[in-house]
Amino acid sequence: MKSKAMVLKEFMKPLEMEEFEIAPLEAGEVLIKIEAAGVCGSDVHMWKGEDPRTPLPIILGHEGVGRIQEIKGKKQTVYGEDLQVGDLVIWNRGVTCGQCFACKILKDPSLCKNRKVYGINQSSAVFPYLNGCYSEYIILNSNTDIFKVEDTVDPALLVSASCSGATIAHAFDMISSVLGDTVVIQGPGPLGVYAVAFAKSMGASEIIVIGGSKERLDLCTYFGATLVLDRHETNIQERNQMIMEKTRGIGADLVVEAVGTRGVAEEGLKLLRSGGTYLSTGYAQPAGEESIDFYRDIVSKNITVHGVWVSDTKHTKMAIDIVMKNKEHFAKLISHRFSLEEANQAIASMNAREALKAVLIPNRG
Numbered sequence: 001m002k003s004k005a006m007v008l009k010e011f012m013k014p015l016e017m018e019e020f021e022i023a024p025l026e027a028g029e030v031l032i033k034i035e036a037a038g039v040c041g042s043d044v045h046m047w048k049g050e051d052p053r054t055p056l057p058i059i060l061g062h063e064g065v066g067r068i069q070e071i072k073g074k075k076q077t078v079y080g081e082d083l084q085v086g087d088l089v090i091w092n093r094g095v096t097c098g099q100c101f102a103c104k105i106l107k108d109p110s111l112c113k114n115r116k117v118y119g120i121n122q123s124s125a126v127f128p129y130l131n132g133c134y135s136e137y138i139i140l141n142s143n144t145d146i147f148k149v150e151d152t153v154d155p156a157l158l159v160s161a162s163c164s165g166a167t168i169a170h171a172f173d174m175i176s177s178v179l180g181d182t183v184v185i186q187g188p189g190p191l192g193v194y195a196v197a198f199a200k201s202m203g204a205s206e207i208i209v210i211g212g213s214k215e216r217l218d219l220c221t222y223f224g225a226t227l228v229l230d231r232h233e234t235n236i237q238e239r240n241q242m243i244m245e246k247t248r249g250i251g252a253d254l255v256v257e258a259v260g261t262r263g264v265a266e267e268g269l270k271l272l273r274s275g276g277t278y279l280s281t282g283y284a285q286p287a288g289e290e291s292i293d294f295y296r297d298i299v300s301k302n303i304t305v306h307g308v309w310v311s312d313t314k315h316t317k318m319a320i321d322i323v324m325k326n327k328e329h330f331a332k333l334i335s336h337r338f339s340l341e342e343a344n345q346a347i348a349s350m351n352a353r354e355a356l357k358a359v360l361i362p363n364r365g
């Protein structure tokens with residue numbers, strides 16, 4: 001049996017279709033027929049060679065939903081249910097070691113130094129080769145945390161739950177509550193959309209989103225944002241003034257950074273009230289330095305700044321739950337669908353910011 005996959009062999013060059021022999025499974029491994037593979041903003045950075053984790057050659061794609069084709073021996077879901085051939089599943093994109101300092105002592109697997117991530121740091125030259133989701137099939141190793149999902153759900157709806165959704169869940173998991181708070185979200189992409197959804201579900205009273213695309217800001221409004229500020233229609237001072245007016249001169253309780261480009265943290269920190277919290281989720285690859293006045297914007301205001309690096313299995317669960325409760329909303333997040341062969345167009349559409357969320361459907365029909 002063979003699987004077609006789209007392989008990145010050289011940065012900035014088109015992915016190439018390759019056919020892989022599907023290796024015999026080892027104990028606990030699961031062969032998945034991919035039903036939907038998310039095209040993430042990170043994939044564009046990886047394609048450009050901007051993510052230092054990227055080995056070549058690689059099958060991109062760390063966001064997948066698929067059906068079990070084969071299981072070697074027994075494998076259970078995170079709930080302890082036996083998985084069966086034919087089950088529709090989603091999985092945690094990272095596989096952690098359980099042995100390192102972060103896993104054992106910090107109990108924070110998202111910081112595992114041996115974390116393997118499908119489609120991000122696993123080359124297609126490394127056994128069992130099918131290590132990414134831009135593929136007809138992927139082989140999940142025996143330590144992968146797997147969730148079974150409702151058979152009737154559109155698989156494309158859930159792909160982002162394993163990446164942007166889980167990362168934002170991780171961010172909100174770091175704070176105790178947002179009940180009644182004013183939350184400012186910088187960036188209306190998939191991370192920002194999830195941030196609106198989580199802020200709303202946790203009871204934020206005001207949800208303000210800053211972004212540069214009217215379409216994306218409209219989607220945030222649909223998800224529950226109470227005010228959207230277009231970067232092209234306002235400058236930094238005006239946005240700051242509007243947010244201060246909205247909060248009676250106090251500032252926002254919480255700011256969620258979901259952009260990852262230079263200058264964003266500098267603007268965002270100034271929007272916080274004294275004692276406020278800054279959650280930075282957007283820097284998935286190096287983006288240069290920020291110019292921060294620590295005395296004025298952090299120390300003299302008792303500000304808490306939280307870096308948010310990836311996520312772990314608990315956060316994937318939180319993200320799946322929020323998607324399943326808001327299916328109609330999350331359906332609108334998916335702007336483009338492509339076949340596996342069209343993966344290069346999918347990356348181009350994300351790169352040009354035409355697509356908010358593109359999804360590959362590798363096994364049509």
Ligand SMILES: [Zn+2]
Nearest residue numbers: 040042163164
């Ligand atoms: Zn991603």
Ligand SMILES: [Zn+2]
Nearest residue numbers: 097100103112
């Ligand atoms: Zn570890």
